[in-house]
Every structure is written in structure tokens, then in C-alpha cells.
Amino acid sequence: MKSIFKRSFFAVCLMLVGGLLHSQNGAILITGKVLDYQSQSPIEFATIMVGNSQDNTVLTGTTTLEDGTFSITADTDSIYLEISFIGYVAQRITDFQVQSNKVDLGTVYLSENSQTLEEVVVLAEKSQTEFKLDRRVFNVGQDLSSNGASALELLNHVPSVNVSIEGQISLRGSSGVQILINGKPSVLANDEGSALGTITADMIDRIEVITNPSAKYDAEGTAGIINIVLKKEEKKGINGSISVNTGIPDNHSIGLSLNRRTEKFNLFSQIGVGYRELPQNNNTINQDLLTGTTILSTGTDYRNETFYNFILGTDYHINSLNVLTLSGNFAYEIEEQPSLTNFRQLAGDDLLVSEWYRQENTEATNPKWQYELQYKKDFEDDKDHTFLFSALGNFFGKDQSSAFENATITGSEAPSNQQTATAFSETKYTFQADYTKPFSEKVTLEVGSQYVITDVANDYAVSNLVNNEWVEDPGLTNVFEFDQKVLGVYSTGAYEGERWGVKAGLRMEMTDLSTVLTNTAEKNQQNYTNLFPSLHTSFKVTDRFSLQAGYSKRIFRPRLWDLNPFFNIRNNFSIRTGNPSLNPEFTDAYEINSIYIFEKVSLNLGVYQRYTTDVVEQVSTFENNVNTLRPINIGTNRATGIELNGKYSPNKWLSLNGDFNYNYFNRQGVFEDKTFDFSADQWSSKLTTKIKFPAAIDFEVTGQYNSKYQTVQQAVSDNFFIDLGVRKKIMNGKTILNLSVRDVFASRNRESEILQNDFYIYNFGQRGRFITLGLSYGFGKGEAMEYSGGRRR
Missing domain, CATH: 2.60.40.10 (Immunoglobulins)
Structure with a gap:
């Protein structure tokens, strides 16, 4: 593998040097x-x-x-x-x-x-990936296989980004990613609440990947920032699109996008209604190596959702220099989570001791809303001289009840029945002001501030059936309160000449965090102030070859789900829990990128390094065949990697987009007197082929491979999967027919093993194949779009 990597690296370098030697004289x-x-x-x-x-x-x-x-x-x-x-x-x-x-x-x-x-219907086809000074922009309109996809599934087609089947988002192989909506934090980007699923492919204009953000951005996210920019059409008159989807497993939805623009007002709205089923097959092995006893579990979990999503907003152009925007988003989900898991207990000689099943019936309602008031002022002296103020409010709630019934098949009696009740609410307010002042065509100053208030309460109760009576388990029942306030101020200065540019900035953030377990009066108080510098520079060697370099310091603050000590007992032999004493991660990120554009080929080659302290790792502890997974701060991680993105368009009907990422990392740390020092590597590659056939038919196929990798305890297996999409334009492009198949061969699995001195754990999960057929119609001056339903966790 390393020899292949070296040969590829030198081959790319020779191509870049060739571009430099290409004569531009005359x-x-x-x-x-x-x-x-x-x-x-x-x-x-x-x-x-x-x-x-x-x-x-x-x-x-x-x-x-x-x-x-x-x-x-x-x-x-x-x-x-x-x-x-x-x-x-x-x-x-x-x-x-x-x-x-x-x-x-x-x-x-x-x-x-x-x-x-x-x-005429405007059907502008943007380049799928664009490279800018501090980010890469992925334009959604070209991604055929996104039809029927949620935002989580769409992210998996973005270069450098990977989404596991559990919905965990990583960037360049590292978690701790900050997800923004329209450049701001949002409850819709709460990955643990899976609210990203209420954002669907037709609502998204582009996805921006910022691996090394400037000081202007919130310092949250050690791996970088992913910014999801939603569509807000502003063509004059009435414009819109209506779409219908159906799929296997059940995935049915109707979407409407509508926009009306006058001289003073721009009214925009999107409505979505749908139903979706998300099955997942699971297989686990918990083995006590000291006693030889083993617990085997096999089953299928379902996540069935009926969802409603409504976005409404308006821009009021007070005059040519002042714009006021008021927008709101409301989403409501009704969940049903039936599951059936079969358990077997084996003795040390692999003899069957007992067998039983555990049946779950979970119902939940999830209201989510968001509103924003934004004011933008432009100044007459320069189009880039602006002031922007926004006030953003978010709410996410969950009212959930679960019943777990255990029934004996053979052998000793099954564990007792259980039931849980959850009342969860998260409220977040974000106030932000940004001022940009160009002093000349080459020199620009930016200053601003942000204040984020997060207030969370989670009332969680577990009861066991004892002698036909429900008895609350005090060890698993509590009210967890989470309160966090973050104040940030920043300033950046930039110089941009014809060929050379530099941008430097400094951000200061003050964090006040407190958590309380009400029943036990356990408290965790953290107050800290940090400085986050950033530096970016670029040099245009020729019109076809540019170099970029950047540095930034980042933070990953533990989220509610990382701190909350009570989480999930779906499988009561595999429990996830939080850690109220968790500390934040800090990362210093460095990178150098080269961009080469020549006729039919464009290449981006980057080298990066990240050094992270107080790394948060999921660590398993084992007792009585019960695996408890808990996040722990363990030491440091130094990752050095190389990334290559390229596009090749030999003719008008064929284009190839490739993405390759490799990183080598060194972990050092100690937990409970045990050393976790080791070195390992991981890599991923992605190739998308687009073909334009006659009769306005487009075809796209994407293949992705993720190598195996190692954590402080786990060895995670590799996987390879293929997505494809077909699109047919009819009625001069006003109507579009889409077919997408995600995970064509049902090969996108997650398989992991943990082997310690006293226990062994094996986990396997599989989502399977998803097929979606969609039809959309654009009216007015709008475009026909692909609307998708549901979400994926």
C-alpha cells in the first residue's frame, strides 16, 4: 500500500511540475x-x-x-x-x-x-466541485444518486467526507466536525438527534467543506466545518417545483418549493411530507475470556418515520443598501421503532445454557423549530463594505416511551421486562454580528462577535417488571441538565494582490459549562478562555497553477450526548453511556494545497497535519458479559495525511471525479494504568463517473472504498459500496424523472472487533439497499428538482 502511495504521489508531482513548465508566452x-x-x-x-x-x-x-x-x-x-x-x-x-x-x-x-x-427554463449545470481560498464547494444539482437521499446520505458523496451507517460524520477520517446550516449553528445539524434527515436533497444548493477555517468562524469542530447552504431562489415572479418520490424499503414523499419575487419582497417556502422505513440488521458477540461464557445476539431494528417539514421566509429590501430577512423552519417527526433480537447464552464449552428474545416497541414524537431574524447593510463606498446582524433560535424536543419484553425460549429464565420514558428538550439561541471593511481593493478588515446559549434538559427513567409490578431503577433514572454559554470575538485582516494573498486572524472564546444530575446532585462546572489564531495564504504561480497554505487552532466541546450518563438500553448487553467529566479536545491543524487546472483536467493535491490533545475515544468496559461503551479523554493524536481530488472531462458526454485520502496517525495515551500507544493508518477513495446519453438521459455511478482502521481498542473492517443514479429530462427540462439505487450490492457494512486480555466483542451492522424513483416538475422560472424524503441515522 505504501509503495503504491509513493508512486502516486510522485506521479502527481511530475504532472504539477509539467503544468509549471507549460509556456504561457504570448x-x-x-x-x-x-x-x-x-x-x-x-x-x-x-x-x-x-x-x-x-x-x-x-x-x-x-x-x-x-x-x-x-x-x-x-x-x-x-x-x-x-x-x-x-x-x-x-x-x-x-x-x-x-x-x-x-x-x-x-x-x-x-x-x-x-x-x-x-x-426558457434555466437549467444551469454547475461544476460539481469548486475550489476556493479556504474551502471546497460541492454543488448538489449534479449528483444524480442523491435522489431520494437525506442530507446525511448526500454528505457521503462529498469529497473528504464520510458518513457511517450509524450516521457519524467524519472529515478526512476524523470526527469532531462542526455542521452549520447557512453558515450558522442549527438544531437541524444536531447529529445525535438525526435532525439532518429533515433536510432533503432538493432543499440544498451546495455543501461547503472547510478543513482549515479562519478565525471568523466558530472554533468548534477539530476536524473542520461542513456548511450546508439551503436554496432560496430569487428569480422575479413566481417560481417553484413540485416532486413526488417512492422507494423500497418504503420511502414515499411529496415536496413543494415555491418562491415569489417583487421589487421589495422575496418570499420563499418549502414543504415536505413523507414516510420512510430504515431497517438495520445487527449481530453481536460478547465473550468473557476468563469464564468462557458468551452472549450472542442477532436481530433487526426498524426506524419508521412519518415526517413533516415546512420552511417559510421573506427578504424585505428596504432600499438598495438595506435588507431585512425573517425566516422559520418547523419539522415534526412521528417515530416507531419495532425491533426483535434473539439472544443465546453459551457456557465455556460452547454448550447452550439459555435462549430468549427481546422485543422492543418504541414510540416518539420529535418537534423541531428554528427562526432567524437577519439584517444586512451595504455601504455605498464599496460593494464588500457590509454589516450583518442575526438572531437565531432553535428548539428540539423528544417525547419517547419504550417497552422491552423478554421471553424465554429454552433454558434459564430470561431477564425481566423493562420500560423507559424520555422527555428531552434542547433550546439554543445564537446572536452574531459581522462587520467587513475594505480599505482598498487589496486590503480588507473583518471584526465580529458571537454569543451562543444552550439549555438542555433530559428526564430519563428506567423501570423493571418485578413480581408483576413496575419498579423504577434508581441507578438508571435521573434528570440531566446541561447549560452552556460561549462568547466569541474575532478580527481578521486580509491582503489580496494579483498573484499573492494572505489572511490572518485571531478569535477569543470564553466558555461557561455546567451539568447537573438532579437526583444525585452531581455537578460538573467548567470555565475556560481560549485563543484561536488562523493564517491562510495563497500564491497564483500561473493562470493554471496555484498554491495555498493554512493554519488554524480548533476545539471540540463535549456535546450533551457525550456528557449524559444515561443513553440506551435497546440491547441490555451493549449499553452506550456518557461521561459528565469529559474535557474538550484541542487541535492544531496545518495544510498545504496545490490546485492545477488545465483544459480537461483539474487536480487538487493537499498535505495536512493535525495534532490533537485530550482526544475523546469510545472505550468499552466489560462486566457480567455486559459491554458498556463510554467516551474518555485519552492522550494525544498526531495525524499526517495526503489528499488528492481530481476531475477529468475528456469530452462533453463523459466526466470522472476522483477523491483519495490517506493519513498516518500516532496515538499516545494512558487510561487506568494501561498504555494505549500505537501507530496505524487509514485511507479512503471515491470515484464518480457521469455519462450523458442521447435523449437527455444522464447516468452516474459512484464507488467508494474505506480501508480498515484501528482505535485505542477497536479494529474496524474495510468496506466498499456503489451508488448509482439515472436522470431523464422531458418537456424541455421542466420535468425530470430520477432513479437512484444506493448501496447497490448491500455491501456497506460496519464490522468491528475488540480483543482485550479478559474479553472479546464483535459487532456487525448493515442497512442494505435503497431504491428510489422520483418525478419532479418545475413551473414559472423555477427548475425541476429532486425531492427526497426522510433521514438516515
Whole structure:
């Protein structure tokens, strides 16, 4: 494996050097900016075509960036330019001056074509992955296999990101990822509550992966930040899309996206209703190596959900410089979790001692809501001179009851029946202010602050059936209260020249955390203040080759579920619990990236290192054949890795997107007088092939491989799985028919082993294959979109 890695690394380096040696002498650099004539706003993805003025042949082309700017080179000055965008009158430019091999077109204005707008549906196809100074942007619209997917499943198609079948999100092989919605923390991004499932593929515009965030961002998340940006169409008039999905296992949903834009108001809304079943097969072995006794369990868990999701918001353009936005999101889930698990107890000579089954019936309701008030002010002196204030409120609740019935099949009597009751509520308020001031075209200053208040209460009770009466178990019953306040202030300064740029920042965060177990009066109080510096720089070697480097310091604060000592007794021989005394992790992250773009190939090669202290690891303790999994702070971890992302488009009908990540890590730590020092590695690769067939049919297949890896106790097996999607456009693109198959061969399993001196534990989990068929229709000036239902934990 290491020899393959070395050969691949040197091959890529030779390609990069080749790009540097490619001659650019005599090339003419053409720059400019494209704006909407009426609104004066930038037009993103406008087409810039360069043609030969002598024979009218097309020489090259590009598209504008988010701010409307573009840059393109030509090998001759006998050219003309044509600038166009669907719905606008095209501009043809033939008169310009070449000075020092440069042409500055300044600002080009495009006017709307009223006749075209009534007839054309805009179906702009963005590049799937874009590279920017401090992030990578994954555009959702091109991902065919996302049809029928939740946000969690969609994340698994994003470079550098992996989502396990349990729903754990990792970035470059490391957990501790901060999930943001529209750049802000949200209860919808609460991974333990699985609320990401109420965000569906059609609602998402793009996903931003920020592996080394600047000081402007919340310092939470040692592995980095994943920002999910939701769609909010602003085309004038009424625009929308309606979609219907059905699938196997049961996955049925209806979605509606609607937007209306006037001169002063932009009203946007999304509605989703659906039902979904999520089965999972499980197999565990708990073996006491001292006594030889073994507990075997095999069963299937179901998570059946009826869900409702509603988003409503409006932008009020007070004038050309001031915008007020009010938005809200409400989601409601009704859960049923039936499961049946068979248990067998074996003696040391593998003789059957007893056999029984445990049947679960769980019902829960989960209300979630979020609201935000945002005010943005632009200043007349510069379009980038802005002030932004937002107030965000979130609530997530769970009212759950579970009944566990144990019945003897043979041998000794089964454990007693149990029941649990959970009343959970989480309220979070976020207040944020950001001010950006450009002092020149090259120098910019940013300052801001953020205050986050989190208040959680979890009332959890377990009762056992004793002599036909329910008796509450005091050892597993308590009220857990979690209160955390984080105040952050930051400042960044940036210089950006024609070829070289640098951005430095410093963030200070003050954390006040307290937890209380009400029944036992156990308290945990933590107060700490930390500084989080960041530094980013970039250098444009040529128009086709750039270098970037960055450093940042990050923190991972233990979440409620990490601290709450009571969690799950679904399988009462495999229990998960929290640790109220858990300390935060701190990570220093360094990385260097090179970006190479040449005609049909684009490559991004990065080298990174992360050094983390007080690493949080899940550690198993074993007693009476019961495995209790608990998070513990154990030592340090130093991970060094390399990452390669590439895209190759040999022609108009075929494109290949690849992603490779390898890291070698060194763990050092001691727990209960036992040393956990070891070194290991892990790697993952992903390849997506897109083919455009005749008759407006698109096909996509994604294969992903995750290598085996080691934790302080576990050895986790490798896995390989394939997703595919087919899309057919009809009615000139107003209607889209989608078919997606996720985990085609049902090979996406999680298998792990723990072998200690006194016990052995084996775990196996499998979700299986999911097939979804969807139909969507776009009306007005909207696009047909793929709507999906449900969520995946």
C-alpha cells in the first residue's frame, strides 16, 4: 500500500511540475465583470465565449464567478467576445485595446430578454466541485444518486467526507466536525438527534467543506466545518417545483418549493411530507475470556418515520443598501421503532445454557423549530463594505416511551421486562454580528462577535417488571441538565494582490459549562478562555497553477450526548453511556494545497497535519458479559495525511471525479494504568463517473472504498459500496424523472472487533439497499428538482 502511495504521489508531482513548465508566452489575459443592468447585481455563471474574428470559430470559453468577474486567456488578438446568459440579451464585443498582453473590459451589463424569460427554463449545470481560498464547494444539482437521499446520505458523496451507517460524520477520517446550516449553528445539524434527515436533497444548493477555517468562524469542530447552504431562489415572479418520490424499503414523499419575487419582497417556502422505513440488521458477540461464557445476539431494528417539514421566509429590501430577512423552519417527526433480537447464552464449552428474545416497541414524537431574524447593510463606498446582524433560535424536543419484553425460549429464565420514558428538550439561541471593511481593493478588515446559549434538559427513567409490578431503577433514572454559554470575538485582516494573498486572524472564546444530575446532585462546572489564531495564504504561480497554505487552532466541546450518563438500553448487553467529566479536545491543524487546472483536467493535491490533545475515544468496559461503551479523554493524536481530488472531462458526454485520502496517525495515551500507544493508518477513495446519453438521459455511478482502521481498542473492517443514479429530462427540462439505487450490492457494512486480555466483542451492522424513483416538475422560472424524503441515522 505504501509503495503504491509513493508512486502516486510522485506521479502527481511530475504532472504539477509539467503544468509549471507549460509556456504561457504570448497569451492575452482578458478580465472583466458582468452585472444585471436593472439590479446592478453580479450574474454568476454567465458564459464568456472567445471566438476567432477571421473565421468565427470558437477558441475557448469560461463562466463568471459568484461576484460576476471572469478571467480568460487567448493565444491571438484577432478575437471577439460574446457574453451571454439564459434570459438576457447577449453582448458581442469586437472593439477593445490590448495593453501589455492584457485586456480589461471593465463592467459589462446584460439586460433581461422579456420574451426569452417566458419560454426558457434555466437549467444551469454547475461544476460539481469548486475550489476556493479556504474551502471546497460541492454543488448538489449534479449528483444524480442523491435522489431520494437525506442530507446525511448526500454528505457521503462529498469529497473528504464520510458518513457511517450509524450516521457519524467524519472529515478526512476524523470526527469532531462542526455542521452549520447557512453558515450558522442549527438544531437541524444536531447529529445525535438525526435532525439532518429533515433536510432533503432538493432543499440544498451546495455543501461547503472547510478543513482549515479562519478565525471568523466558530472554533468548534477539530476536524473542520461542513456548511450546508439551503436554496432560496430569487428569480422575479413566481417560481417553484413540485416532486413526488417512492422507494423500497418504503420511502414515499411529496415536496413543494415555491418562491415569489417583487421589487421589495422575496418570499420563499418549502414543504415536505413523507414516510420512510430504515431497517438495520445487527449481530453481536460478547465473550468473557476468563469464564468462557458468551452472549450472542442477532436481530433487526426498524426506524419508521412519518415526517413533516415546512420552511417559510421573506427578504424585505428596504432600499438598495438595506435588507431585512425573517425566516422559520418547523419539522415534526412521528417515530416507531419495532425491533426483535434473539439472544443465546453459551457456557465455556460452547454448550447452550439459555435462549430468549427481546422485543422492543418504541414510540416518539420529535418537534423541531428554528427562526432567524437577519439584517444586512451595504455601504455605498464599496460593494464588500457590509454589516450583518442575526438572531437565531432553535428548539428540539423528544417525547419517547419504550417497552422491552423478554421471553424465554429454552433454558434459564430470561431477564425481566423493562420500560423507559424520555422527555428531552434542547433550546439554543445564537446572536452574531459581522462587520467587513475594505480599505482598498487589496486590503480588507473583518471584526465580529458571537454569543451562543444552550439549555438542555433530559428526564430519563428506567423501570423493571418485578413480581408483576413496575419498579423504577434508581441507578438508571435521573434528570440531566446541561447549560452552556460561549462568547466569541474575532478580527481578521486580509491582503489580496494579483498573484499573492494572505489572511490572518485571531478569535477569543470564553466558555461557561455546567451539568447537573438532579437526583444525585452531581455537578460538573467548567470555565475556560481560549485563543484561536488562523493564517491562510495563497500564491497564483500561473493562470493554471496555484498554491495555498493554512493554519488554524480548533476545539471540540463535549456535546450533551457525550456528557449524559444515561443513553440506551435497546440491547441490555451493549449499553452506550456518557461521561459528565469529559474535557474538550484541542487541535492544531496545518495544510498545504496545490490546485492545477488545465483544459480537461483539474487536480487538487493537499498535505495536512493535525495534532490533537485530550482526544475523546469510545472505550468499552466489560462486566457480567455486559459491554458498556463510554467516551474518555485519552492522550494525544498526531495525524499526517495526503489528499488528492481530481476531475477529468475528456469530452462533453463523459466526466470522472476522483477523491483519495490517506493519513498516518500516532496515538499516545494512558487510561487506568494501561498504555494505549500505537501507530496505524487509514485511507479512503471515491470515484464518480457521469455519462450523458442521447435523449437527455444522464447516468452516474459512484464507488467508494474505506480501508480498515484501528482505535485505542477497536479494529474496524474495510468496506466498499456503489451508488448509482439515472436522470431523464422531458418537456424541455421542466420535468425530470430520477432513479437512484444506493448501496447497490448491500455491501456497506460496519464490522468491528475488540480483543482485550479478559474479553472479546464483535459487532456487525448493515442497512442494505435503497431504491428510489422520483418525478419532479418545475413551473414559472423555477427548475425541476429532486425531492427526497426522510433521514438516515
